[in-house]
Amino acid sequence: MRAGNLLFSTSDWDFQTLSRAYETIEAIGLDELHLDIYPVQMEIISSEQMLDAYSSVGMPLMYRHWSFGKHFLYQDLLYRKAGRGLAYELVINSNPCIVYLMEENTAALQALVTAHAALGHNHFFKNNYLFREWTDAGAILSYLDFAKGYIAHCEDRHGLAAVEAILDAAHALMEQGVFRYRRPPKLSSEKQREGLRERLEYEERSYNDLWRTLPASKSGDQASETASIMSERKKSLKLPEENLLYFLEKNSLILEPWQREILRIVRVIAQYFYPQRQTQVVNEGCATFVHYTIMNTLFDRGRISEGAMLEILRNHSNVIFQPSFDDPRFSGINPYALGLDLMQDIQRISTQPTAEDRDWFPDIAGKGNWRETLLDAWANHRDESFIRQYLSPTLIRKWRFFVLGDAAKEPQYEVGAIHNERGYEKIRAALARSYDIGANRSDIQVVDVDLLGDRCLRLQHKVNDGIVLEEGSRDATLRHIHKLWGYEVSLVGTDAETGATVYERSSSQIGD
Structure with missing residues (x-):
């Protein structure tokens, strides 16, 4: 191997080395893997800046909040006590795509992380x-x-304590502050943001405290309301509403304009991260x-040395390491490991299929077009649908997956699916369902409120499989909503299948 052909010959690097490596890596990604990427910055x-980026949800620009500092101190303590390592890189979904590299990394x-983040992610x-x-990455x-x-x-203008109180409440509701089934508005352009500033200034000037003192309707009037009026009320408020932060921002009678805008900022950020929560396996698998x-292509062409390749493989192995279920380090399925196995299995099925593969995947088995199949999967799937479509019997056997039933009313566990024809289907469906964020996230919606009556905000939690909310966090969240x-x-809480009431709780039952 000629040393002059190497991208780098030592562990040290400079910016010319990084630039040369990126250009070579980009050429392979674009020309041979047919990747389509944003410009890269x-x-x-x-390491301290990486810790700071962790603490502020990985964004280069972020407002101040005490929770970020708390997270920073916790991560810093673990890092300095060798209880946890740091990510070698951080990538921002923006245009241009921003990739942060740790200065302590070797060449x-x-x-490795340039290929992972700047190309894959x-x-x-x-x-x-x-x-x-x-x-909207741009x-x-x-x-x-x-x-x-x-x-x-x-x-x-309003004081740190007042702003912090609103942010605390908004952060507590971030899980319930996203749209799941309809497209939200795009982020503001420069012209729209200028209009936003003008609107906020106007609302600040014209804000009317009389909203807070509107008289409640008489009990007789409330009792005489008909079902049709209630239906019309829900229609006018577009109920039920799944996005709790959005509803409070638009309909709360006590919030001032600046407080509403803070709620909007928090829910926009929550919405920005929502796709990442649904694509961890396929996203990390892609990268x-x-x-x-x-x-491996660079090594085969003599652009990196054997020593560098050993270091790369060691770091790669650490990333995809999957502890067994009885290992103290086990914390669930490693998305890097499962994602990579799924991608490589598609490559195998496309080039070297078995008879079983041809039965399960007739559209791609033996066709040799694994690049096109992967590009299509990366573009059109989230974790749940990707696993449901591409998890093969070969991978099920490799990972030793099976379905274990754990019904509360039964005294024993039940093995519900094993490695046979019917079992493969059940295992694949069960694993896919475990990645369905819609099925695993608490379904809490605003179902009714009478703004001219008692103004009680009525929420409904659809209880699945008898799993109710944890009392402490439930009551704490209700306090934030009440605020x-x-x-x-x-x-x-109503049973999702029967509609029967499982529990009831109100803010008046909870102390301050």
């Missing part, structure tokens, strides 16, 4: 349908800049497959 940061590791962010539909950084400045302005393929709503809040 790479930045070198220290080989910088090449970048392609996925740009092309996956969830990110294309729910996020506007997120300017929006965060606006959000940071706006909240700082609110702190100066890991890309870096593994590119690094933003200003009037009584009731939560009713």
Whole structure:
């Protein structure tokens, strides 16, 4: 192997080395894997800056909040006590795509994470349908800049404690602050943001405290309301509403304009991260497959040395390590490992299928078009649908998957599916369902409120499989909702199948 052909010959690196490595890696990704990426902006940061980025949900611009500092101190303690390592890179879903590289990384590791983040994640962010539909990569950084400045302005004008109280309540509701089934508005363009500032200034000037003192309707009037009036009321408020932060922002009678805008900022950020929660396996699998393929290609062509390749493989093995269920380190299925196995299995089925593969995947088995199949999967699937379509019997056997029933009314576990024809289908469906965020996230919706009556905000929680909310966090969240709503809040848990009431709880039952 000629040393002059190597991208780097030592563990040290400089910016010319990084640039040369990126250009070579990009050429392989674009020309041979047919990736389609945003322009890349790479930045070198220290370990402390990486910890700071962790603490502020991985964004380069973020408003201040005490929870970020708390998270920073916790991560810093673990890192310095060797209880946890740091990510070698951080990538931002933006246009241009921002990739942070740790300055402590070796040259080989910088090449690995460049392929992983700047090519793999970048392609996925740009092309996956969830990110294309729910996020605006070209506007997120300017929006965060606006959000940071706006909240700082609110702190100066209204006081840190007042702003912090609103942020605390909004952060507590972030899980219930996203749209799941309809497209939210795009992030504001510069012209729209200017209009937003003008609107907020006008609302600040014209805000009317009389909203807070509207008389409640008489009990007789309330009792005489008919079902048709109730139906019309729900229709006018577009109920039921799944996005609790959105409803409070638009309908709370006690919030001032600046408080409503803070709620909007928090829910926009929650919406931005929502696709990432649904695509962890396929996203990390894409990035890991890309870096593994590119690094092996570079080694085969003599562009990296054997020593560098050993270091790359060691780090790669650490990333995809999957502890067994009885290992103290086990914390669930490693999305990097499962994702990579699924991608490589598609490659195998396309080039070297078995008779079983031809029965299960007739459209791709033996066709040799694994690149096109992967590009289509990366663009059109989330974790649940990707596993449901591409998990093969071969992988089920490799991972030793089976379905274990754990019904509360039964005294024993029951093995519900094993490695046979019918069992493979059940196992695949069960694993896919475990990644369905809609099925695993608490379904809580605003179902009714009488703004001219008692103004009680009525929420409904659809209880699946008898699993109710944990009492402590439930009551704490109700307090936050009450703080933003200003009037009584009731939560009713109903069985998702029968509609029977499982529990009831209201803010009046909870102490301050």
